[in-house]
Amino acid sequence: MRLERWNMGKWNRSALAVAKSIVRFSNRKLEGYGLELLRRKRPYDEDGLASYHSHDFMEDDRFLQAYRRGIKACNEDYHFHWRVHVALWAAQYCLSLDGDFVECGVNRGVLSSSIMDFLRWNSTGRRFFLFDTFCGLDARYAHADELHTMPQYAECYGAANANFAEFQNVFLIRGPVPDTLSQAAIDTVCYLSIDMNCAIPEVAAAEFFWDRLSDGGLVLLDDYGYAGHRRQKDALDEFATARAVQILSLPTGQGLIIKPPTRGKNIAR
């Protein structure tokens, strides 16, 4: 009996050793062909983006908490983790610059409340200005082919107000952009998020805030390369070209502009 067990044990050990060599061999082969990604567990696949690349941020507790807080704004998960990850990264970076945070196109505040949670907003001492009609696109500032998103955005001012109640120094500016842009006394902006689903007010907001943007400040364009938003992309490309900057097209569909520091500034003499 003992002998049989010993024999079985020996057999198991040999089988295990053979299996391990097969795994090592196939791993080496897979890596050789650049296919090590086949061994990864779950690829990212949502919001028009599929990738085997690392999306470790989806396992980060602070990220997940902020993401969940954003969703709470509208009680619906848009399944757009990577877009939120980009926005949180951008907002965190902007804390290193002087200025206010601005979002044009807020709705109930998924992105912005996610940012506020992530940055522990009440401890930052910053101001966040939120521009929206809070009742959808304004036909005077939208092309006919952009108005199809209109039914999605019903009256939501009360809901947005309630969503931001826990955060200090948050200002909801109600009305159509561009009419409302000068209503808030904003001198310097470090973070500008633009997400109005239509070209005219998006370009107007970019133009209005560009000179107020800190050196190194960011403009995050939510729909820039997103499928079905060509008109916004073309208009914002024109805006960028006129200012000799390039928009970074992100695989999430977002666009990112970094305002270059003024030449000669910050150079030690």
Ligand SMILES: C[S@@+](CC[C@H](N)C(=O)[O-])C[C@H]1O[C@@H](n2cnc3c(N)ncnc32)[C@H](O)[C@@H]1O
């Ligand atoms: C895609 S939603 C914004 C989503 C938001 N960023 C979030 O994280 O939930 C687009 C918003 O832009 C607003 N909007 C569209 N045109 C506008 C305009 N001319 N002025 C102000 N807001 C506008 C709509 O009311 C709508 O709430």
